Amino acid sequence: MDTPTPEVQTMPLGLYDVVQLAILGAGFALLAYVVYSWNSKDEVSARYRPSVLAGLSLAAVAMVAYLILYLDWDTGFRLEGDVHVPNEEARTTLGTRYIDWSITVPLLTVELLAVCSIAGAAARRLRFTTMAAAFLMIVTGYMGSQVLSQGRDATALVVWGLISTAFFVYLYVALIGAVRVSLPTMGTEAAASLRNATIVLLSSFGVYPLVYAVPVFVDVTPAWFTAMQVGYSAADVIAKVGFGVLTHKVAKLRTAEDVAAGRDTHPESVWSSNVHKSDAVLPELARVSPAVLAALRAEGAVRDRR
Numbered sequence: 001m002d003t004p005t006p007e008v009q010t011m012p013l014g015l016y017d018v019v020q021l022a023i024l025g026a027g028f029a030l031l032a033y034v035v036y037s038w039n040s041k042d043e044v045s046a047r048y049r050p051s052v053l054a055g056l057s058l059a060a061v062a063m064v065a066y067l068i069l070y071l072d073w074d075t076g077f078r079l080e081g082d083v084h085v086p087n088e089e090a091r092t093t094l095g096t097r098y099i100d101w102s103i104t105v106p107l108l109t110v111e112l113l114a115v116c117s118i119a120g121a122a123a124r125r126l127r128f129t130t131m132a133a134a135f136l137m138i139v140t141g142y143m144g145s146q147v148l149s150q151g152r153d154a155t156a157l158v159v160w161g162l163i164s165t166a167f168f169v170y171l172y173v174a175l176i177g178a179v180r181v182s183l184p185t186m187g188t189e190a191a192a193s194l195r196n197a198t199i200v201l202l203s204s205f206g207v208y209p210l211v212y213a214v215p216v217f218v219d220v221t222p223a224w225f226t227a228m229q230v231g232y233s234a235a236d237v238i239a240k241v242g243f244g245v246l247t248h249k250v251a252k253l254r255t256a257e258d259v260a261a262g263r264d265t266h267p268e269s270v271w272s273s274n275v276h277k278s279d280a281v282l283p284e285l286a287r288v289s290p291a292v293l294a295a296l297r298a299e300g301a302v303r304d305r306r
Contacts, residue, residue: 002295004271006220006228007093011077011084015226020241022233023073027066033059040248043265045258049253051114055244058107062240065100072096089227097232098142105138107237112175112201115194115250117183130174137167141212166211172202189272190253197246204239207231 037056037204038083044052088095109130128272144160179198211231214224249272257263258278270277 005091005303006215006225007076007091008086008227009220009222010086011222011225013084015181015222016077016084018226019058019229020070020073022230023066023070026233026237027070029237030059030063030066031239033065033244036092037248039229042269043255043268044248044251045264047256048115048254049262051111051247051251054055054111055240055247058104058111059240061103061107061242062100062236065096065104069093069096069100071131093141093229095146098146100236101138102135102142102164104240106134106245108201109171109175111247112198113178115197115247115254116178117185118178118181126174126178128182129172133167133170133174136161137164137171140164140167145212154216157212161209161212161216163214168205171205175202186254187257188288189252190257191244193253194251196249200246201239201243204235204243207235209239211235235241249273276290 029169034056037052037059039054041049041052072092075087076093077084077086079085085174085204110127113123113127115131116123140160141164142292144157144164147159150158175198179194187192211228214220218224220228252270252272255264255266256270259266259270259278259281265281265283266278267280267282269280
């Protein structure tokens, strides 16, 4: 049985406002995280900074997507009496999300793996496969939700949903495996934060297929469509902002561990939750390359002769 296209719903005033609130709330949360992430990126060492930069990039992309989504929602309906009637632009109020996810979900895997302990060729291989799986998970879901029969065919939704689920399962297995290998290599607090970040990310991932499956089991009413939009917005905030804050904490704690163990230096002290974790340690002059050190000494000798 064909299902109605979720986006083309005549929305009562209250439900329309709830969706608008969810979109705006998620957009503002992402904006706040972009500002936070940009101003705190130097709190972590170069080893873990790719995680922060991945989080910053995906939050910026998602923030722009939510701006577009808000414009889609605002212009996709016209007020007629006590209801908002959809027009031709209302169709994009779900499609825009898939464009966002096709970029941000692969970056979420980069953000997590960058604070894990897997390195070298194994890290590059795992990063490539998880990014590819994340992208294909979104694209195959998009085929069922938006492309085939305009998202009205329950069979297409199920088939492409199952294909997407295969990539979904691989992501779970690969990311959990990477985290389990990494936990014994770090301190107790960092390990706990990494475990929490993984739980938050994978739990939020579980929301998307549940919302995707709504048109398979029910006729999508305005109330159901509102629930879908709110669910997607809430999951985006949890996956991008909540997870990002936790991975940033892991990156800071691992930076402090490396400094305390003498494996790395960091130009400023590291604090987490108002607790001092490590002092600032600058590189020693002896660690400068011999060529640079010789040049500095030669320059000093010339100045002394003058």
